[in-house]
Amino acid sequence: MVARWPPGRRHHGCVNLRSKERTIPSVPPARPVIAESWRRALAGGVDPERGRSARALTAEQLAHRRHGSPLAELMPRLREGLRPVIEDDRHVLVVTDADGWVLWQDGSPAVRRRAERLDLHEGAYWGEETVGTNGIGTALVTRRPVQVHAEEHYVRTLRALVCAAAPLHDPRDGRLLGAVNVTGPVASAHPATLPLVTAVAQLAEGELRARHWSSLERLRAVAAPVLARLEGTALAVDGAGWPAAATGTTPPDRVTLPRTPRPGPTWLPALGRCTLEPLPGGWLVRVGSGEAAEPGQLVLDVSGARSWSVRVSGPAGSWTQELSPRHTELLLVLALHPAGRSAAQLAADLFGDPARTVTVRAEMSRLRRTLGGVLAHRPYRFADGVRVEVLRPRTPGELLPFSTAPAIVAARRA
Template structure:
């Protein structure tokens, strides 16, 4: 099933562009448009209106410099050129790779289309997120996480109405988030409605190849690491994907806390310590003393909480404040677990704040490891609660 819709039908493209111009003009004047924009376009326009942007103003695609992983999208360039490169024989097609921030890292096309793109700073270093240049295929694909075709006056800014652009995010299987975006752009009067299907297909194929490469990386990690053999342990890469395990029924991926200092809870291992190995981490149960398994200690105060994680040489202390402290304290008071709606009602005062609750729990677990379990939400069994309220 496709996760995108076709922007226009070739037989009526010219009249359709005229309708799009009328929709855009009426929509931003606050008048009743002759038709409604497509949902993906409407949602983007609403996001930008809330930011106070004006479609008449000329946007500035501010230049940016590639930094480390920001340019990682360039690693897929050989695959992209192999699949789409032949299309570049047409002088009106521009092929672009942008990173996960929306900054253009590479482009290719004929002289005429490159000159036209230069007028909009649509070149390496140009920043094409929605906030920078309004509704556009690169920025909107990153905002929605899906392939998008933005045609003619569907672009937010008037200066972009002469373009038709289709883009699809490339998902990094290690981090499960966009590595960057593939974009095909052309003049609106020479656009192909199936461009979005093409970039979506290429992005999917790249995802398959990246996933296979990651599988091989995990195999190399397992083969190259000297593991303990007996006992309970887990070997993971830097993103928490399990390469090998012994004595524990592990999921495909565990959540690693930021920094990896001290101990942290791991499903199946309890409170674990991490030993750095080439390409990943060797995780084993932490112990305070011989025969005694380590525990995390959660101290609950009036307005904040402290989580103490014992390490091999010292105990690290993590402080939680605000909503996160309130969530953890409420879970400590309800050890059997609660639903997301119950947590939202308790912490935010309204049961519909489920998304906010889930986001805060995700941040807690990203920082500390799997401190909070789900279905229902509850504290890890490795935590001992000390109530000082």
């Protein structure tokens, strides 16, 4: 017999709640990733009977998010990789953006109709803030693949389902792009589903990486004759700051560009005063002879659950850089220890193992190349004269919820 989705009733964000009464959910499951998610849902006031209210996207809003998502070009890869699962009339494929909005849904017409009765449709919101513990929302918060079984769902009307989801990252900078999820009835649960979803997500990220390399090759071909005619130091970088070619210098791993680059004079960390000129597919960065101005203030924004940034200001201007999860952890630990940390101390802070100094030194080297004069070493710390401000979430327990680093866990519980 083919397992069917439960008929269910509408349960969360895309409907109006008739009752404001909150009930206490049953005892949270033992798995740490699920227990932590339940605690976030309870602290956030999610109703375990119906979830919380949130409007669905309009057709125009949905089209806008799809158009701006790098995942649009990966949909053929995701559909093909998961075709054996979604063709059995029991499972639905869902792809969301980094915020948790469902941008695409795929499956047989019958299973899609059953999914829509649970508001699992294009334009719906499936973040933990609305639905509590579920494959999509929990994978987006933890940034790790996760399978949520039946009773592990926080909202009761979802407990006849099993969800397997994996986050999708931009391989260039680790930025969270969204999640791919397969949902079906409990009777269809299989231990191979999560490994399959994870493998398909990794293949999709590999395709993004290959496309990035191809775009850098095209930019390199365009920039080569331009750089050959120049004297001094110059680089050709793509729109995200990844170098394609250089003259007069060894190119850094990445150039931190202004959030909205414009032609003309600017100041870039680690390079100093520069001039930007547009190239097809990127920018020509002409490095001036002046020394880089000393930065004065750094604002580390860790208030979000899924994205974090650092803003540096000084006499020559200001710039903002989105941060990867690891670099966010490192900067927060340094902010918590103004006197500085040795490589062994940072290894213990991040991994619980002071012997992992090679990994720490490599990451700090990348950070120092990106942030220029902001960081010092021996010990690792913020440079003298840099005023540091940390923007934290309102609730301490929501601090970098993806992180399992001992120092972050301790700060979260403080």
